Amino acid sequence: MQNTPPRWADRLLEWFCAPHLLEEVQGDLYERYVRDMKRNGVVKANRQYWFNVLRFIRPFALKRQPTDYSSPLLLSPAMLHNYLKIAFRNFWRHKSFSAINSLGLALGLTCSLLIFLWIRDELRVDHYHANGPHLYRIMWRQLSDGKRMAMPETPGPMSQEIPKKFPEIVQAAGFSNRHAHLTFTVGDKINKETGEWAGVNWFNLFSVPLLSGSPETALKAPNSLALSRKLADTYFGSPQAALGKSVRIDNKETYQVTAVFENLPENTSQKYDFLLSWDDFLKRESWAREWGNPSPETFLQLRSDTDVAAFNAKIKHFLRSYLGINTKNASRFDVELFLQPYEDMYLYAQTDNGEISGGRIDYIRLLSIVAGFLLLMACINFMNLSTARSANRAKEVGIRKVIGAERSRLISQFIGEALLLTFVAVILSLVLTSLLLPAFNQLSNKQVALPITEPDFWLALLVIMLFTGFLAGSYPALFLSSLQPVRILKGIISAPTKRSAKGLFRQGLVVVQFVISMFMIIGTFVVYRQINFIQNKNLGFDRENLIYVPLEGALLTSYPILKQELQRMPGIQYIARMDYHPSRIGSNTTWVDWQGKDPAVNIGFAQVSTGYDLDKATRMKVIAGRYFSRNFPTDSSGYVINEQAARRIGYKNPVGQPLTFWGKPGKIIGVIQDFHFQSLHEPLKPLIMWFGEANTYGNLLVRTQPGQTKQALASLEKVCKTLNPTFPFSFSFADQEYQNMYQSELMVSTLVNYFAILAIFIACLGLFGLASFTAEQRTKEIGVRKVLGASVFSIVTLLSRDFLIVVLIAILIASPIAWWFLNRWLQSYAYKTDLNWWLFALAGFAMIGIALLTVSFQSIKAALMNPVKSLRSE
Amino acid sequence: MKRTYLGEFEEVVLLTVAVLNEKAYGVAITDELDRQTGRSVSISAVHAALSRLQEKGMLYSHMGDATAERGGRRKRLFTVTALGSRTLHDIRSMRDQLWNSIEPNALPTIGLAGS
Numbered sequence: 001m002q003n004t005p006p007r008w009a010d011r012l013l014e015w016f017c018a019p020h021l022l023e024e025v026q027g028d029l030y031e032r033y034v035r036d037m038k039r040n041g042v043v044k045a046n047r048q049y050w051f052n053v054l055r056f057i058r059p060f061a062l063k064r065q066p067t068d069y070s071s072p073l074l075l076s077p078a079m080l081h082n083y084l085k086i087a088f089r090n091f092w093r094h095k096s097f098s099a100i101n102s103l104g105l106a107l108g109l110t111c112s113l114l115i116f117l118w119i120r121d122e123l124r125v126d127h128y129h130a131n132g133p134h135l136y137r138i139m140w141r142q143l144s145d146g147k148r149m150a151m152p153e154t155p156g157p158m159s160q161e162i163p164k165k166f167p168e169i170v171q172a173a174g175f176s177n178r179h180a181h182l183t184f185t186v187g188d189k190i191n192k193e194t195g196e197w198a199g200v201n202w203f204n205l206f207s208v209p210l211l212s213g214s215p216e217t218a219l220k221a222p223n224s225l226a227l228s229r230k231l232a233d234t235y236f237g238s239p240q241a242a243l244g245k246s247v248r249i250d251n252k253e254t255y256q257v258t259a260v261f262e263n264l265p266e267n268t269s270q271k272y273d274f275l276l277s278w279d280d281f282l283k284r285e286s287w288a289r290e291w292g293n294p295s296p297e298t299f300l301q302l303r304s305d306t307d308v309a310a311f312n313a314k315i316k317h318f319l320r321s322y323l324g325i326n327t328k329n330a331s332r333f334d335v336e337l338f339l340q341p342y343e344d345m346y347l348y349a350q351t352d353n354g355e356i357s358g359g360r361i362d363y364i365r366l367l368s369i370v371a372g373f374l375l376l377m378a379c380i381n382f383m384n385l386s387t388a389r390s391a392n393r394a395k396e397v398g399i400r401k402v403i404g405a406e407r408s409r410l411i412s413q414f415i416g417e418a419l420l421l422t423f424v425a426v427i428l429s430l431v432l433t434s435l436l437l438p439a440f441n442q443l444s445n446k447q448v449a450l451p452i453t454e455p456d457f458w459l460a461l462l463v464i465m466l467f468t469g470f471l472a473g474s475y476p477a478l479f480l481s482s483l484q485p486v487r488i489l490k491g492i493i494s495a496p497t498k499r500s501a502k503g504l505f506r507q508g509l510v511v512v513q514f515v516i517s518m519f520m521i522i523g524t525f526v527v528y529r530q531i532n533f534i535q536n537k538n539l540g541f542d543r544e545n546l547i548y549v550p551l552e553g554a555l556l557t558s559y560p561i562l563k564q565e566l567q568r569m570p571g572i573q574y575i576a577r578m579d580y581h582p583s584r585i586g587s588n589t590t591w592v593d594w595q596g597k598d599p600a601v602n603i604g605f606a607q608v609s610t611g612y613d614l615d616k617a618t619r620m621k622v623i624a625g626r627y628f629s630r631n632f633p634t635d636s637s638g639y640v641i642n643e644q645a646a647r648r649i650g651y652k653n654p655v656g657q658p659l660t661f662w663g664k665p666g667k668i669i670g671v672i673q674d675f676h677f678q679s680l681h682e683p684l685k686p687l688i689m690w691f692g693e694a695n696t697y698g699n700l701l702v703r704t705q706p707g708q709t710k711q712a713l714a715s716l717e718k719v720c721k722t723l724n725p726t727f728p729f730s731f732s733f734a735d736q737e738y739q740n741m742y743q744s745e746l747m748v749s750t751l752v753n754y755f756a757i758l759a760i761f762i763a764c765l766g767l768f769g770l771a772s773f774t775a776e777q778r779t780k781e782i783g784v785r786k787v788l789g790a791s792v793f794s795i796v797t798l799l800s801r802d803f804l805i806v807v808l809i810a811i812l813i814a815s816p817i818a819w820w821f822l823n824r825w826l827q828s829y830a831y832k833t834d835l836n837w838w839l840f841a842l843a844g845f846a847m848i849g850i851a852l853l854t855v856s857f858q859s860i861k862a863a864l865m866n867p868v869k870s871l872r873s874e
Numbered sequence: 875m876k877r878t879y880l881g882e883f884e885e886v887v888l889l890t891v892a893v894l895n896e897k898a899y900g901v902a903i904t905d906e907l908d909r910q911t912g913r914s915v916s917i918s919a920v921h922a923a924l925s926r927l928q929e930k931g932m933l934y935s936h937m938g939d940a941t942a943e944r945g946g947r948r949k950r951l952f953t954v955t956a957l958g959s960r961t962l963h964d965i966r967s968m969r970d971q972l973w974n975s976i977e978p979n980a981l982p983t984i985g986l987a988g989s
Contacts, residue, residue, distance in 0.1 A: 023948060023950075024921075027940075027948065028899070028949075030947065031941075031944050055918040056918045060925045
């Protein structure tokens with residue numbers, strides 16, 4: 001017969017159809033095929049044949065006929081019983097192997113589980129709003145000075161203006177985003193509270209449920225105040241009682257409680273305990289009414305049918321008309337607007353060169369890779385140890401095969417054993433995770449719990465378990481089931497040696513493990529060094545023994561008295577004022593003019609107002625001219641600039657040269673050494689300091705006598721309390737403030753530290769297992785060698801050498817990869833440590849040391865064994 | 875009288891087996907069904923019905939001879955058992971009884987009375 005039905009259809013049929021039906025069914029289908037071919041030709045007949053075969057996939061054809069002799073593998077209680085018994089006997093007989101296997105897996109799983117919980121929590125931040133998918137934040141992209149820079153700050157009037165111009169916008173609201181600490185006074189209760197100012201639509205835009213009051217009126221009146229349930233409870237007892245009551249804020253103005261909202265959930269990135277109205281914001285911050293002063297954020301909701309890309313293009317040049325930018329001068333200074341989805345805001349907070357570049361999402365990626373690696377390492381352990389042990393199981397496989405076990409049954413037996421062990425590991429890791437969670441939460445500053453009530457979690461766990469079980473069990477299962485019974489039972493197959501393909505495969509797996517460990521060791525070193533570098537970096541000012549006190553209430557106006565009083569108190573060296581913290585000067589301006597300024601360039605200057613003695617309080621170095629001095633009354637109209645600014649302005653001798661800042665002409669009186677007034681991710685920028693001794697806002701900077709912090713704090717509190725009795729005393733240490741800027745780096749570095757230790761531990765577990773296995777296998781060889789006169793040292797060398805080679809290969813592979821990745825990471829810092837070759841060497845030596853230590857325990861034990869014992873046992 | 879329930883399709887298949895008398899097997903039944911009733915059914919449906927009928931004890935089967943066009947595979951030939959036969963008769967007599975109890979003119983006449 002020249003034409004036969006499609007082969008694959010036939011195979012499919014043969015596979016699924018019950019054997020007792022196959023002959024007649026296939027015969028009928030062939031008969032039909034021949035008829036179809038005569039009638040309709042080959043193509044149609046083939047198609048029809050497929051169709052007919054597929055139609056047989058129904059219960060009656062699938063169901064196997066029960067017989068007395070063969071029984072399906074998994075349904076037979078006797079076989080199942082036997083498999084379980086053998087599995088347990090094996091676990092029991094090789095206790096250390098089983099322990100290493102399940103412990104390694106459990107540790108790997110615990111890490112992945114913790115990381116999984118962390119990532120789950122991160123991904124859920126800000127994802128609870130009903131309007132979520134249609135919410136956006138407007139971003140401001142500035143093109144000036146040949147640079148592109150993006151930020152979430154927008155002009156204050158934006159949120160009210162932009163919805164009028166674009167019908168796509170359902171509603172919009174501004175948000176101050178300044179974590180304002182204001183003092184609440186209700187009766188005799190005085191406390192500092194943290195809150196924000198927000199637009200009228202806030203409670204319509206976002207799903208923050210109101211316990212009292214209505215979303216429409218909550219923030220409408222200029223003096224309205226929305227409180228969280230927490231504050232309402234603290235001040236008034238209940239959300240209902242709070243409504244309509246008045247609160248005095250900063251002892252200046254009185255606000256009416258118009259709404260009480262539910263406490264914000266943990267997974268929210270915008271945290272506030274109270275909200276004030278947008279009118280109030282614009283009243284307080286009159287400069288924010290200007291279109292050229294971007295400060296608050298603007299959120300909006302788009303209609304669900306809006307094409308976001310097209311809308312982005314529409315709003316791109318929206319601000320040009322407000323900022324006086326036209327096509328001619330746009331090349332000098334231009335501002336573009338674009339949208340960022342609200343739900344991306346938390347994970348993609350960083351911008352680079354005017355584009356959104358990443359943020360916490362990088363940590364998520366990093367940690368998922370770490371989790372994957374740890375799990376992979378644990379699986380490799382499992383595969384390695386099981387294959388290494390295969391010699392012990394080979395006889396069992398041989399007997400089973402002789403008795404009639406098919407390969408598929410053997411495979412499922414071994415995979416089943418792997419699954420069993422994985423199951424034990426999963427249980428163990430659940431226990432471990434729940435024990436570790438409190439510590440983990442503290443470390444990562446989160447409040448995650450095992451979501452044991454959610455079916456998704458169990459499903460994920462099941463998937464992980466099956467995946468791990470199959471991955472870990474696949475190689476041993478395939479390898480063991482492929483053994484030929486005749487050879488096994490004749491004893492021809494021995495344990496795979498290091499030169500055989502199997503041995504190479506195992507060693508390859510060990511190499512992978514050590515590449516990962518090596519990578520993590522180097523990574524930990526470099527991250528640690530960079531963090532250390534940040535911590536010890538000379539910022540250009542001395543952050544030890546420096547205390548910040550916010551100026552507020554009566555202190556704002558009584559600064560001269562305050563200063564006078566404080567300077568007489570014990571423990572205090574110098575007092576100065578400044579409107580920001582010296583490590584957080586963010587305000588930017590381009591409104592600076594000087595003689596010979598090139599009109600084509602537009603340089604952004606950071607600016608800060610400072611009072612007398614700041615140089616002494618912060619120990620900054622004046623390198624030319626002088627700092628603001630009481631001896632020169634004209635200094636109040638002068639400017640102090642940093643080296644960067646001097647370079648950008650370009651005067652040869654800057655001191656005494658004219659400079660116009662914010663339209664106010666003055667002279668440069670001094671140049672101060674560059675200091676880091678922003679995070680070390682940022683390069684140094686030009687800075688202008690203008691005189692603000694009489695300003696009515698800002699911070700107090702207090703330099704204390706070394707070792708007398710306590711007295712200094714006591715003095716500060718006493719003076720502040722007397723001058724400003726209605727405000728609670730608050731302060732912060734400069735070095736702690738500085739640390740807080742690198743919180744996420746610190747957190748991730750600690751996490752990675754722990755995970756690196758774990759990775760090494762898991763890798764060593766595997767190495768330990770392999771080493772003990774090798775030692776066991778070579779007991780006789782060692783005995784013979786000893787009898788012939790080998791020294792203990794030579795035997796230890798013999799046993800350790802193979803492992804050393806493996807580790808060396810791993811080091812060679814890991815180093816360039818690690819170098820590449822870490823170099824990329826360091827690029828995100830403007831100021832960084834260098835990647836030295838000795839770091840790699842150190843990590844390599846550490847790795848070798850750890851590996852040797854692990855292996856030597858077993859090899860020394862084997863080498864010290866009495867040869868009589870090992871040789872007698874034949 | 876209580877009897878084993880037969881579906882309509884099962885009944886037709888059972889009758890077709892009787893029609894084909896000793897030569898009833900999957901493809902033949904399918905073709906015969908097509909010819910007699912104009913129903914085009916899939917082979918798998920016929921096989922399913924046959925296996926159900928056999929489980930109910932209405933059919934008896936044995937393997938027949940192989941042909942070349944079947945790739946050398948044997949046919950399974952079906953014959954109606956005594957139980958099958960009785961069930962068919964029961965169904966028929968029940969139908970007849972029902973027909974006989976219909977009053978003349980009780981059914982609306984349809985077109986040509988003779989068909």
